[in-house]
Amino acid sequence: AQTVTQSQPEMSVQEAETVTLSCTYDTSESDYYLFWYKQPPSRQMILVIRQEAYKQQNATENRFSVNFQKAAKSFSLKISDSQLGDAAMYFCALSNFGNEKLTFGTGTRLTIIP
Amino acid sequence: DAGVTQSPTHLIKTRGQQVTLRCSPKSGHDTVSWYQQALGQGPQFIFQYYEEEERQRGNFPDRFSGHQFPNYSSELNVNALLLGDSALYLCASSLDLGLAGIEQYFGPGTRLTVT
Numbered sequence: 001a002q003t004v005t006q007s008q009p010e011m012s013v014q015e016a017e018t019v020t021l022s023c024t025y026d027t028s029e030s031d032y033y034l035f036w037y038k039q040p041p042s043r044q045m046i047l048v049i050r051q052e053a054y055k056q057q058n059a060t061e062n063r064f065s066v067n068f069q070k071a072a073k074s075f076s077l078k079i080s081d082s083q084l085g086d087a088a089m090y091f092c093a094l095s096n097f098g099n100e101k102l103t104f105g106t107g108t109r110l111t112i113i114p
Numbered sequence: 115d116a117g118v119t120q121s122p123t124h125l126i127k128t129r130g131q132q133v134t135l136r137c138s139p140k141s142g143h144d145t146v147s148w149y150q151q152a153l154g155q156g157p158q159f160i161f162q163y164y165e166e167e168e169r170q171r172g173n174f175p176d177r178f179s180g181h182q183f184p185n186y187s188s189e190l191n192v193n194a195l196l197l198g199d200s201a202l203y204l205c206a207s208s209l210d211l212g213l214a215g216i217e218q219y220f221g222p223g224t225r226l227t228v229t
Contacts, residue, residue: 004156033215043202045157045220052215091156100147100208100216101170104156 006105023092031097040088118221139207146188
């Protein structure tokens, strides 16, 4: 069975600063994808960033980047220059290659302090 | 393109009743997955439909059933509702792009309250 663990229920960061959200996972598969999703109060689950496990290079999307450590099964999200609109629940998720089924962590609530 | 849509937005049901939730996938998507998100938790996979058949199922009882129509839209049915079924129900539609991976989008969810 796959598991995804987010050990930080809540995090806060000053506006314009950098914050890192942690995620560890477990899977017996060799080919898989890792994701970070953002869920604002509107409830819409929005894809922030995706990492293919076979790629050694860490994914980046504008102010969002990941630190993917395959051997350690760790997948953290770094948000640079935090903005008020970044406030939301952030979920780490895992899916096997060729399979849409997502296994989610329990989420981290990110608060941005003006 | 309206993206993934779900209806209704909210609904309130009584224990023992039955409920049907609806999902329209993003244009061009052929696969629909349903998730249950209890308050303060991450979404849990219920099942997935492809070509009008259930392709995968999570650890949910038979009270949870579904259907996919020829236009790829989908319904989630829950019978004999329990208080514990109160949750946000998310629908995700997807399309397998082969080597390019899978394109997947979520709908805004249906908030179900069972009293």
